[in-house]
Amino acid sequence: MANTSSAKKATRKIARRTAVNKSRRTQMRGSVRIVEEAIASGDRDAALKAMARAEPELMRAAQRNIIHRNAASRKVSRLTHSIAKLAK
Incomplete structure (x- = not known):
């Protein structure tokens, strides 16, 4: 348990x-799951659309230190x- 007020505040933060x-x-x-499902189903157009949404999400998460x-x-x-490979 936090003892000092600053430690208590840090716990809340x-x-x-x-x-x-x-x-x-x-x-x-x-x-990411939507992209993977589209890839698994072989739907290239859906995968591309989903990837256009997933890539910024991943990079934003990286910027905010949610993932490395x-x-x-x-x-x-x-994923790309x-x-x-679906095009071939």
Whole structure:
């Protein structure tokens, strides 16, 4: 348990940030899931549209330290590669 007033305030701030970050992470994962489902179904157009929405979500999450920037770049790269394979 926090003893000082500053530690108590820090605990409150952490709780607020955690709630916000959970929401952002959930939203990001949802947009990635839509892309992955479109890829799995073989629908290239739907995958491209979903990717146009998912990429900014991933990069925004990386900017806000919800996920590591390299992890975001890796995810975008792998999804893009998977979509490119659908064209063949």
